[in-house]
Amino acid sequence: MAKKIGNSSYVLKNPPSFLSTAAIVGEVESEGPLGQYFDLSVDEYWDEDSWEKAETKMFEMSIRKALEKIKLQPQDMDVMLGGDLLNQIISASFAARQLEIPYLGLYGACSTMTESLIIGSSLIDGEFIDRAACVTGSHFSTAERQYRTPNELGNQTPPTSQRTVTGAGASIIGSGGTGPFITSFTIGKVVDYGIKDAANMGAAMAPSAVDTIEIHLNDTGRVPSYYDMIITGDLGKLGSEILVEKLKEKDIDISHNHNDCGLMVFDIENQKVDCGGSGCGCAAVTLNAFLIRKMLEGKINRILLVATGALLSTTSSLQGESIPGVAHAVCIERSLSV
Amino acid sequence: MAKKIGNSSYVLKNPPSFLSTAAIVGEVESEGPLGQYFDLSVDEYWDEDSWEKAETKMFEMSIRKALEKIKLQPQDMDVMLGGDLLNQIISASFAARQLEIPYLGLYGACSTMTESLIIGSSLIDGEFIDRAACVTGSHFSTAERQYRTPNELGNQTPPTSQRTVTGAGASIIGSGGTGPFITSFTIGKVVDYGIKDAANMGAAMAPSAVDTIEIHLNDTGRVPSYYDMIITGDLGKLGSEILVEKLKEKDIDISHNHNDCGLMVFDIENQKVDCGGSGCGCAAVTLNAFLIRKMLEGKINRILLVATGALLSTTSSLQGESIPGVAHAVCIERSLSV
Numbered sequence: 112m113a114k115k116i117g118n119s120s121y122v123l124k125n126p127p128s129f130l131s132t133a134a135i136v137g138e139v140e141s142e143g144p145l146g147q148y149f150d151l152s153v154d155e156y157w158d159e160d161s162w163e164k165a166e167t168k169m170f171e172m173s174i175r176k177a178l179e180k181i182k183l184q185p186q187d188m189d190v191m192l193g194g195d196l197l198n199q200i201i202s203a204s205f206a207a208r209q210l211e212i213p214y215l216g217l218y219g220a221c222s223t224m225t226e227s228l229i230i231g232s233s234l235i236d237g238e239f240i241d242r243a244a245c246v247t248g249s250h251f252s253t254a255e256r257q258y259r260t261p262n263e264l265g266n267q268t269p270p271t272s273q274r275t276v277t278g279a280g281a282s283i284i285g286s287g288g289t290g291p292f293i294t295s296f297t298i299g300k301v302v303d304y305g306i307k308d309a310a311n312m313g314a315a316m317a318p319s320a321v322d323t324i325e326i327h328l329n330d331t332g333r334v335p336s337y338y339d340m341i342i343t344g345d346l347g348k349l350g351s352e353i354l355v356e357k358l359k360e361k362d363i364d365i366s367h368n369h370n371d372c373g374l375m376v377f378d379i380e381n382q383k384v385d386c387g388g389s390g391c392g393c394a395a396v397t398l399n400a401f402l403i404r405k406m407l408e409g410k411i412n413r414i415l416l417v418a419t420g421a422l423l424s425t426t427s428s429l430q431g432e433s434i435p436g437v438a439h440a441v442c443i444e445r446s447l448s449v
Numbered sequence: 450m451a452k453k454i455g456n457s458s459y460v461l462k463n464p465p466s467f468l469s470t471a472a473i474v475g476e477v478e479s480e481g482p483l484g485q486y487f488d489l490s491v492d493e494y495w496d497e498d499s500w501e502k503a504e505t506k507m508f509e510m511s512i513r514k515a516l517e518k519i520k521l522q523p524q525d526m527d528v529m530l531g532g533d534l535l536n537q538i539i540s541a542s543f544a545a546r547q548l549e550i551p552y553l554g555l556y557g558a559c560s561t562m563t564e565s566l567i568i569g570s571s572l573i574d575g576e577f578i579d580r581a582a583c584v585t586g587s588h589f590s591t592a593e594r595q596y597r598t599p600n601e602l603g604n605q606t607p608p609t610s611q612r613t614v615t616g617a618g619a620s621i622i623g624s625g626g627t628g629p630f631i632t633s634f635t636i637g638k639v640v641d642y643g644i645k646d647a648a649n650m651g652a653a654m655a656p657s658a659v660d661t662i663e664i665h666l667n668d669t670g671r672v673p674s675y676y677d678m679i680i681t682g683d684l685g686k687l688g689s690e691i692l693v694e695k696l697k698e699k700d701i702d703i704s705h706n707h708n709d710c711g712l713m714v715f716d717i718e719n720q721k722v723d724c725g726g727s728g729c730g731c732a733a734v735t736l737n738a739f740l741i742r743k744m745l746e747g748k749i750n751r752i753l754l755v756a757t758g759a760l761l762s763t764t765s766s767l768q769g770e771s772i773p774g775v776a777h778a779v780c781i782e783r784s785l786s787v
Contacts, residue, residue, distance in 0.1 A: 113577045190457075194556060201764065205760075207639040208760075212638065216564070217553070217555060218532060219553070229553070233575055236575060236577075238451055238452075300549050422537065422546075423537065426539065427539045435543065
């Protein structure tokens with residue numbers, strides 16, 4: 112039986128395995144450092160007549176692609192767990208309509224990938240279900256026009272900005288696989304340090320990552336070096352610096368093994384992405400294309416994935432609210448230690 | 450251990466109990482048939498400077514009120530599970546910021562109340578957690594201006610419209626209580642019959658309720674009369690008629706024991722609410738103020754609550770999409786039968 116330890120961490124008794132993963136990305140992502148690992152790259156419309164429809168298609172097709180690899184059908188899934196950044200998470204819901212899988216919609220902004228893995232692995236460990244499709248995605252152009260300004264304005268971005276990843280990533284997790292396994296997780300609280308600059312998400316989300324990583328290590332009695340990598344979702348360059356520094360003040364040193372999906376998915380020196388990648392798709396494509404593959408190849412044995420979400424809306428910002436963040440951590444291990 | 454039965458239904462081994470509930474509503478709701486059952490009624494601003502902030506406050510205070518009744522604090526909760534209708538579910542997220550409870554944000558539109566009970570009861574049954582705060586809410590004025598037209602326009606509503614309930618309802622569920630208990634549930638699929646009229650949500654959502662109720666009864670081998678009441682979330686008058694008729698075509702007769710929260714919360718003959726109530730808050734306040742109380746009083750023994758969500762956004766409608774629906778069913782029983 113699963114066991115709660117400490118404040119808000121949980122150790123799984125029957126750790127679910129990643130049975131298959133897939134990631135579909137846009138053109139800029141395919142030109143980045145992880146380009147070779149993605150299953151497919153498409154242009155921003157992907158033969159649809161709107162960016163939102165292209166985003167929905169990527170969402171749906173990432174699941175279909177992951178299922179194809181293990182010769183399963185959508186109807187072999189017990190539940191689909193996912194969400195995205197669009198108002199009313201329409202990418203997830205319209206993809207669920209096409210797939211006809213029982214569906215629980217989630218919203219944790221860019222933390223949704225780990226949120227879906229937490230709920231999915233709980234349902235599997237609790238023996239409710241055998242298999243879940245956990246999926247998130249985002250799209251640069253739909254996020255820009257929904258959260259910021261009409262894309263046609265061609266606004267310059269401030270240097271603290273991050274580029275929303277165009278892409279969707281799906282994890283098919285289930286009982287009875289051969290790994291990598293989800294062995295523990297920590298559910299985060301909403302943390303707000305009062306940042307109001309919607310062009311500086313890294314700084315807004317870093318405090319929640321600090322909080323969740325500290326709680327995770329305290330709850331589990333682990334030290335940072337327990338992990339080959341501690342990987343945040345999309346703090347980008349500035350947010351990552353804040354995270355490492357703030358944890359150092361708490362005598363937690365992750366400077367040697369921290370990385371951030373937003374810094375892995377783009378080459379921030381040579382691609383015009385300011386502080387790096389962001390969006391639900393950022394952690395989703397990095398996990399499902401790159402990290403799981405490297406674990407399967409034996410290059411990485413144990414990671415803590417800490418996807419981070421900024422819980423703002425245009426309305427909350429217009430009404431003067433600051434930007435709270437949330438981060439959920441999932442421990443993924445290549446094999447089950449005794 | 451929990452058990453999956455049939456297509457997408459689950460029977461709980463250790464059914465969690467409702468430990469406490471609370472509901473806070475607006476003025477129109479307090480003048481409706483359930484007025485006497487609500488914990489508190491407030492005006493649409495509740496001393497805040499925007500409707501959205503009032504909605505967030507109702508969300509937060511409904512949890513605090515439910516906790517107060519059983520002398521618990523927010524920190525006694527293992528997790529908060531909730532969502533709302535606002536873009537990026539800011540009511541839920543900003544309430545979670547105030548409460549500092551580990552938080553998993555959900556989005557199932559008006560099906561969110563049963564979605565939160567499903568995830569919460571799974572986490573309890575799986576022995577991950579002891580207690581969860583499951584909560585949803587909505588606000589007439591924030592929904593109108595976000596989904597429809599500026600409220601100041603004073604647009605007339607077509608007769609198929611429903612009035613978004615201003616209110617929030619919270620269920621504190623946990624192990625070791627004395628009931629009512631969550632004993633089984635069915636996770637719904639997204640169903641779309643092609644309705645495009647955003648002023649006719651009842652018709653858009655009815656097919657998903659048909660689907661989920663049929664699957665629930667098939668999966669469990671139950672007949673409609675197994676339940677004292679089968680209660681949909683917010684189909685309203687027209688949607689309820691469609692539901693009963695469509696199920697009749699499948700030889701499932703729920704005409705004697707069906708009711709709808711949207712028809713219970715308002716007096717549709719004498720209040721200006723067209724086809725009845727809607728919104729996440731509709732099922733939330735009806736369940737947490739009225740239904741659970743009637744079960745505790747022994748007036749009702751067994752219900753199937755089927756909250757229904759319309760998964761549209763203004764963007765999806767503007768892009769010509771139809772309105773898919775989803776419905777999740779939760780079986781609540783006053784006591785545990787042998």
